[in-house]
Amino acid sequence: MPNLLTANLFLPVLASVDFHSPILWAVLAGWVISVTLHELAHGIVAYLGGDYTIRDRGGLTLNPFKYMDPLLSIGMPLFFLAQGGVPLMGGVTYIRQDLLRNRFWQSAVSLAGPGTNFVLCLLCAWPFHPRIGWIHYSYFATIAQLTPTEQFLGAMVVLQFLACMINLIPIPPLDGFGAIRPYFDLRTQALLSTPQVRMGGLIVLWFLLPRQLTQGIYHLEDKTLNLLGFDEQTITLIGESFNRVMFNE
Numbered sequence: 001m002p003n004l005l006t007a008n009l010f011l012p013v014l015a016s017v018d019f020h021s022p023i024l025w026a027v028l029a030g031w032v033i034s035v036t037l038h039e040l041a042h043g044i045v046a047y048l049g050g051d052y053t054i055r056d057r058g059g060l061t062l063n064p065f066k067y068m069d070p071l072l073s074i075g076m077p078l079f080f081l082a083q084g085g086v087p088l089m090g091g092v093t094y095i096r097q098d099l100l101r102n103r104f105w106q107s108a109v110s111l112a113g114p115g116t117n118f119v120l121c122l123l124c125a126w127p128f129h130p131r132i133g134w135i136h137y138s139y140f141a142t143i144a145q146l147t148p149t150e151q152f153l154g155a156m157v158v159l160q161f162l163a164c165m166i167n168l169i170p171i172p173p174l175d176g177f178g179a180i181r182p183y184f185d186l187r188t189q190a191l192l193s194t195p196q197v198r199m200g201g202l203i204v205l206w207f208l209l210p211r212q213l214t215q216g217i218y219h220l221e222d223k224t225l226n227l228l229g230f231d232e233q234t235i236t237l238i239g240e241s242f243n244r245v246m247f248n249e
Helices: 022-049 070-083 103-128 148-167 175-183 186-192 195-227 232-247
Strands: 003-007 091-094
Touching: 022 091, 022 148, 022 186, 022 232, 070 091, 103 148, 103 175, 103 232, 148 195, 148 232, 175 186, 195 232
Parallel strands: none
Antiparallel strands: 003 091
């Protein structure tokens, strides 16, 4: 039986989203591309790990429609949109866990998706790095001074970091759970992989993410960028870009 791997992002429902903003639509397009790359990374690692069937099943493609799921790609985005939020889609990849060589490869398959989001986060942040100097402003710079392209990159930095960290939460059906799942006994694996448990995990996330958890992820992102050499003003501009583009704040 194939195992279902998911790419999810749950954001607070806010009513100030500006759907007339072309930058927002550019970010949504960028998000679709990142979901596709996330799922493709699952597929590539699974193929290397022994799932020779995934190519024939469409798991090694850049076609986003191959990764669509009724709940994550259609249902949840429409729900967020109805609530005045940002309709971010998720995707799925079916992996033949029984064909993977060992538990290492099973964990690696799950971690490949969040790892891809982290790499995309770094790529989008790279032009802002003070040592690169492609995007640099004085300490007193404001969000209004950033070009649309710069705001797009800033929003994608935060979005990809959120996607990485949220997917690493060890709750079914997220990739963090997929990474530790092979180390449970078979009975526990089967119990925690049922549709009821997966849906329960989504409900838990729905109540957790709009509150302290998302704030903790934002704080962790700031600390991570700081450790990578980004100055305080640049980190602030990246965060403000995300708020301006996604929530019109």
